[in-house]
Amino acid sequence: MSLYAIGDLHLHFGSELKVRSQLSDPLWVDHEITFKENCRRLITDEDTLVLVGDHSWGRNLTECEPDFDYIRSLPGRKILTRGNHDMFWDAKKTAKLNELYAPELTFLQDGYETYGDIALVASKGFCFEGPFYLDKRGNIIGYDEENKSHADKLVKREAERLIASFEKARADGYKKFILFLHYPPTSVIEKDSIFTSIAARYNVYQVIYAHCHGKSRFHDSIEGKYRGREYSLVSGDYLNWVPKKIMG
């Protein structure tokens, strides 16, 4: 029994591709085929696969249906968390999604799922992505204040949601946690954030995140061991479409 994670599948079996570069980038050519082959090679039906947001370019459930069919065809238990491009997913209607797609797909938002005695807690998260002002050498010397203050509000809201989920899991007796964020835990101008503080407060064992894709974004946030816990970027193109084994 193992736990795997990957994010940013950006499927488009039933919808229009929004980022044309996805067609020409060698890392994305036939990525659905590559990913399914890798899953079938590595994952058994006893394993759990967490898909960390940006599942589909579909704007609604009808457009996403073929993408969900694809995800259903992958081996193992599938848990989906929310990404910024998941237009089909209204956070307040997550229970409805679970009603529609149970038992094959689990949509995790506000609350937790379990893997053995570990609570899996997830949030879309958020982080400030600019615009940044650069000097001639490419160093960041400033940023758009208005965008930053808007981002701060979204970060706060997501952090509150996340804390509520941790508290729920803790109240139910869970003491071990893995945190899944779609956005990276820190922006390019931060070393720490409210998300790294939350990870420390609940003594999270591992922090898994996605969203950073395209080679220039792979090193935007924390990777590896940091302040006693492990941080892993699991965007699909970063992993070459090989799901990352988190435990087991």
Ligand SMILES: [Fe+2]
């Ligand atoms: Fe993405």
Ligand SMILES: [Fe+2]
């Ligand atoms: Fe994203």
